[in-house]
Amino acid sequence: MRLSSSTHTADSLKMDANIVVMGTESVGKSALTVRLLTRRFIGEYGDIESIYSHSFMVDERRTTLNIWDSPCSEDLSVETSLFEKKVQWADGFVLVYSICDRASFNSVSRLIQTIKSTKDYLNADKAPIVVVGNKRDLHHRRTVLSEEARLLALNTGCHFCEVSAAENYHSVLMMFHGLVGRIKGAKLTTKRPLGFKGIVKSMSAVFARRRTDSF
Numbered sequence: 001m002r003l004s005s006s007t008h009t010a011d012s013l014k015m016d017a018n019i020v021v022m023g024t025e026s027v028g029k030s031a032l033t034v035r036l037l038t039r040r041f042i043g044e045y046g047d048i049e050s051i052y053s054h055s056f057m058v059d060e061r062r063t064t065l066n067i068w069d070s071p072c073s074e075d076l077s078v079e080t081s082l083f084e085k086k087v088q089w090a091d092g093f094v095l096v097y098s099i100c101d102r103a104s105f106n107s108v109s110r111l112i113q114t115i116k117s118t119k120d121y122l123n124a125d126k127a128p129i130v131v132v133g134n135k136r137d138l139h140h141r142r143t144v145l146s147e148e149a150r151l152l153a154l155n156t157g158c159h160f161c162e163v164s165a166a167e168n169y170h171s172v173l174m175m176f177h178g179l180v181g182r183i184k185g186a187k188l189t190t191k192r193p194l195g196f197k198g199i200v201k202s203m204s205a206v207f208a209r210r211r212t213d214s215f
């Protein structure tokens with residue numbers, strides 16, 4: 001058995017991320033969350049506001065997601081302090097609409113604007129936000145084209161995918177994994193004040209560059 005050589009090594013192999021699932025009523029927020037946690041689709045979900053914890057391995061790194069699933073009511077009243085609290089708490093966002101419900105799609109578009117004006121992402125082209133068109137199995141009742149949602153995601157620097165919580169566990173898993181990747185990227189680009197070591201490193205980098213430039 002191989003033991004980690006230090007706490008630092010163990011820590012660098014761990015990642016914690018807070019994810020908020022938002023969207024209008026009955027788009028399948030709980031269904032997606034429960035699918036990820038249990039691999040099951042149980043059909044009916046209560047109106048319970050909860051933060052669930054879920055761990056899995058990504059690239060040999062133990063990743064723990066804290067997923068905040070809530071009924072839609074507060075998500076739309078974007079002025080509330082709860083909304084503000086959720087946005088500040090979250091490292092990443094799953095914004096859900098139903099492909100059969102245009103109003104739910106319009107509300108995702110508003111949510112993106114509000115989140116982006118509340119959070120200051122350095123890498124705005126790769127915001128840790130995934131736009132999720134759920135209920136793909138109901139394609140015969142579709143009112144939102146995939147192309148529209150893809151365009152919205154492209155224009156706002158979000159990721160996009162269509163899934164069916166009812167029919168497919170794998171695509172739901174991939175959606176959450178994709179978001180974890182974006183969160184990692186966003187964390188790396190967050191500006192942190194430089195400590196003494198950081199300043200020394202930056203200065204060495206500048207001098208090293210000067211030395212190479214002069215050849």
Ligand SMILES: Nc1nc2c(ncn2[C@@H]2O[C@H](COP(=O)(O)OP(=O)(O)OP(=O)(O)O)[C@@H](O)[C@H]2O)c(=O)[nH]1
Pocket residue numbers: 023024025026027028029030031032042043044045046047070071072073134135136137138163164165166167
């Ligand atoms: N056909 C189909 N039905 C789904 C899918 N996902 C969820 N549903 C159904 O849609 C209804 C609402 O699902 P929920 O997961 O409770 O939706 P929600 O967004 O959490 O709803 P609120 O908590 O009320 O905001 C339920 O009857 C689910 O069975 C899906 O992918 N396909």
